Amino acid sequence: MRERSDEQLMKSYANGNMEAFEVLYQRHRGPLYRYVLRLAGDPATANDLYQGSWEKVIKARSRYKSSAPFRAWLFRIAHNHVMDHHRRKNPSGETDPADIPDKQSGPIEQISIENRKKDLLAAIQLLSTEQKDTLILKIEAGLDLQAIADVTGVNPETAKSRLRYAVRKLKQIMSEQGHQDG
């Protein structure tokens, strides 16, 4: 049987097919969860945000237009939900000092050098929210620049610029940690 596209499944779910939603959920649960987790930072918050994102998807099912790519639509909902959470957490728009990694005493110094995977995750956490958001959408969700721009609500050039700076900063952090090949 030919595999149905995300868009077809979502339309099917909007028309009352619960099985379609289950298939759709299984396809996207991992990437979406990891995206939210990277942005949120801690698993407890990530769980809440992840569940809230799916609930928004469920409630908005009748408004979904099959002409729009489902994946971008799903991540846009999650992105908006996470950003709303950050805004509520820090209404002034300034970055919470607790969230700013201290160059001297930040996580980079605390993580084990031999654990490259953890280093990478820690390096990602050092990026700004916009850069982190753009980078995760690119490498985790696999979205192209246009889709990233749609999700984050910016134009493609801005998305491209954020992505470029995110990669540059990540390379810099990794080199500082002695991962010259990263």
Next chain:
Amino acid sequence: MDPSDRKSEAQQERDLAKDLDAIRAEYSGLDAIEPPALLDQAILNSARREMAAGRRRPMRWIGAFTTASVFVLALTLVIQQDKGPVEPRKNNGAKQDTITAAKAQAEPQGQSADKGAPANAPQSRLKESGDLENAGERKLIMKRPAAAKAEEGQERARLQEAADLDSMEDFRNEEDELEMAPRENGQVTDENRTMEQAGRTVAAPPAAAMVEKKDKSTQDLPDPEEWIQRLLLLKQSQLYEKLEEELAAFRVAYPDHPLPPELEE
């Protein structure tokens, strides 16, 4: 100027793609963190609930429609009631005109012509009596009591018929009892037949049935003199057992009524 700025746009894009591939390769090597199973279940349950709620939602219009219908119906009734009581207070002349108009409308045009009345006479009379638009309503109001009376009459006739049937049924039962008594005793004689005929002639219900009905009003009981005549007939027929029963019933029904000397024995 930074040398990287001098690179062509294409070169920058190639470098970016290369770096991204390296990061992606590194990133894909990370443990694939999955959402907790409980979270999955909660989300799927939420989706099912929403689906079930969505299926029920289309029925909501029925509630709204029903409410609106009831409201319109109630409003119509109130308006009609407001108009209704005013009409009967109008003078008899207007009512008479309405009745005449209704009759004239009921009659064929040809008949009206034969009687020499103008075809538009009812309308002119209506105009004289008042508002033409209210004529229809007045007719309805005038017709209402007549219809009610007819219904009442029908109901009364039906009740009367039911009562007649009931009394006929009672008499049939009584006759059956009267017939069965001698047969049970094996004493069917010519005299018995005579007695039965006499019983029918008297048309008095049997005393046993009367005793059963003693809680009914006394007007259901037969006349004591007629009853005594019946008792005498039973004695003449030598139906002593039946006579005893009847006599006992008579005593219950008329404890203070004097009996003739023949029955006192």
